[in-house]
Amino acid sequence: MDQKRVYKVVLTGGPCGGKTTGQTRLCTFFENMGWKVFRVPETATVLLSGGIKFSDLTADDSFKFQENLLKTMIQIENTFFQLGESNTRNCLIICDRGAMDASAFISKEKWDLMMATNGWNNVELRDNRYNQIIHMVSAANGAEDFYSTEDHACRSEGVELARELDYKAAAAWVGHPYFDVIDNSQDFESKICRMIECICQKLGIDTGDRLRASSRKVKFLVKGPLPSDSEFPPFQDFDVVHNYLQTKAPAMQARLRKRGQKGHWSYIHTIRRPKMCGQVVEVKTQLTHRDYLNMLAQRDDAHFTIFKRRRCFLINNQYFQLDIYREPGHPRCRGLMLLETYTALSGEELKNILPHFLSIEKDVTGNPDYSMFNLSLREEWNTTGSKYCYNLHDYALAGMANGGAPLMSDKNRDVCAAKAAMPKKQLNGIEGCRIVVNDCNNIQTNGFKNGMSYPRNGVNGTINGIDNKNNASQERNGGINGGINGIAKHENGIKI
Incomplete structure (x- = not known):
């Protein structure tokens, strides 16, 4: 059985961006697949609902507020992260905003001071703490007719201020390796579906035609x-x-x-x-x-x-x-x-x-x-037996055998490269013209099911990787990101 997965995603964005609805829909979607879902509440809303008003805070008070907000957020999140690790099921943890959001509300100089004072750094708080960041663009930016703050007790921003806050919220996460922006270019239902699919892509879950067609790189x-x-x-x-x-x-x-x-x-x-x-x-x-x-x-x-x-x-x-x-x-x-x-x-x-x-x-x-892959090759691309990969989605076409020996002649590799763009027969889920010895007509019949060999400390089974028990800032299994449009098996035999 594949190891359990714990995936931490931050939903952020400006006012009226669909975060609340998105959390609910995301929760339902993954629970239906058998996952355990935790929803980390927005720390700022918890504190502001207690009577704190930014307008009443001095510059020093504002700094201390953001510092304590961040400390509180980290502690609350850590509680949910630990629960996710101890749970027996695959676990999705949805954070309503994350650590870097606080940087949008103070100057860079004060943020750097806060980092130094508390021994924090941006790489740990932004890149290592969460698996994926989803920015839900505010309705004030592209869907103005739907912008409203009536249902949010702690929100009173006008459209212009909402746009500014939306940009700051997005800019705070620039640099995260898996950062996606969900805009208002389509209707709200499509926006929510794009958000769910975006997470499924990174997890390697095939959603078929249930959600919007995937964006491409x-x-x-x-x-x-x-x-x-x-x-x-x-x-x-x-x-x-x-x-x-x-x-x-x-x-x-x-x-x-x-x-x-x-x-x-x-x-x-x-x-x-x-x-x-x-x-x-x-x-x-x-x-x-x-x-x-x-x-x-x-x-x-x-x-x-x-x-x-x-x-x-x-x-x-x-x-x-x-x-x-x-x-x-x-x-x-x-x-x-x-x-x-x-x-x-x-x-x-x-x-x-x-x-x-x-x-x-x-x-x-x-x-x-x-x-x-090709740019990094030491050899010239036109040499005999070159490992040059003609098809970016098929590294078997690079002509590599065990130990790096060429599997095919230049002539046959060129034929394979030409055929790679043509419709292919499939056997056991693997496309034809994949592993060749003398020509492109031999089809790999094993489906590579039993042919994989993993590097030491690498992937265990098909999904989970290194158990980072010794690094508190990198939660166990916390860095697992499935590839775009990948396929993943999940615990309890569920296959999407």
């Missing part, structure tokens, strides 16, 4: 030089280090990511498996520093270590990540900048949401030349 090549910092909206910069790991299964990819600011780091182990039933299975597990170092010993020498500066920013309710590749690395990465976002838009609508201050050279979505 799009990627653009950015032409240098990089604009000055003043051209950007408020942003967060991170140092990111990627290492690919050795795997025994030719159709599986494993990598480590180290991501941090000012010496504080978070660590993620990712396993990507073959395409099954039209979906890519990608499992992400949060690691402790110790586990990261242990797994780093398994790095694949066929790949360079990838060093990036990742700039995260928000424009017009669209969240972007700009990856700026750094030395050392292969010359093909020199000066490389790639912009990524998730969206359901296409054509002119997609073009209109892109940052105008960046020089977008071309759309490289799905182009294997710009996959990190």
Whole structure:
């Protein structure tokens, strides 16, 4: 049986954004799947309902209020987190706002002072504490006719102030590795469904046609030089280090990511498996520093270590990540900048949401030349037996056998690359033209069911990863993030 999962998600947003309804619907959805769901109340509402008014607070009082609010929030959340760990079922913990929301209401200087005074840091409070952040955009931004504060005893903001608070609430979370913005581009029911599906995507739960069609990741090549910092909206910069790991299964990819600011780091182990039933299975597990170092010993020498500066920013309710590749690395990465976002838009609508201050050279979505797997290869792509991956969703096409020996000739690999885009036969849920020896006509019949080999300290079964018992700030199983459109089995035999 797969290990139990505990998944912590923050629902945040400006006034009248649908957080309350979203929590209720999310709770019902996961309880129907057999999960235990905990709902952490909004700490600010609890305190403000006791008679506290911001208008009555001095500057010093306001600072102390936010500091104590954050301390209270952390303690309340920890109670629910511990209950989630001790529960026997898969557990979803929904936090009505989270630790970083407090930073939206005080200056950066005071926030930094609060962090230093209490021994906190942004990486722990933002990146390591929660698995996913969902920002529900206020109705004051895009659905003004539906904006109202009548049903909220602690809310009295006008539309303009509500927009400002909405932006601040979103900006507070810029930089979290799994941050999604749910805007008002569609009706309210669709907004709620998008929110639920967004969480299911990260968990690796297949929702079929019950919810809105998934947004996709799009990627653009950015032409240098990089604009000055003043051209950007408020942003967060991170140092990111990627290492690919050795795997025994030719159709599986494993990598480590180290991501941090000012010496504080978070660590993620990712396993990507073959395409099954039209979906890519990608499992992400949060690691402790110790586990990261242990797994780093398994790095694949066929790949360079990838060093990036990742700039995260928000424009017009669209969240972007700009990856700026750094030395050392292969010359093909020199000066490389790639912009990524998730969206359901296409054509002119997609073009209109892109940052105008960046020089977008071309759309490289799905182009294997710009996959990190290929970019990190030490060898040249046109060499005999190259591990170059022609299909981003199928690493078996990279031509790797156990130990890295090529499985097919250049000619046959080219044929496979051409066929990869064609409709494929399926057997046991695995598409044809996947593992080949001499040609593209051999279909893997085992469904890879028994062929997986996992790295030490890696994924246990299909879902859960490292048990971080020794790190209080990284709750056990707390870093598990299923890949986009993945497939996950769950406890009690429930399969979505």
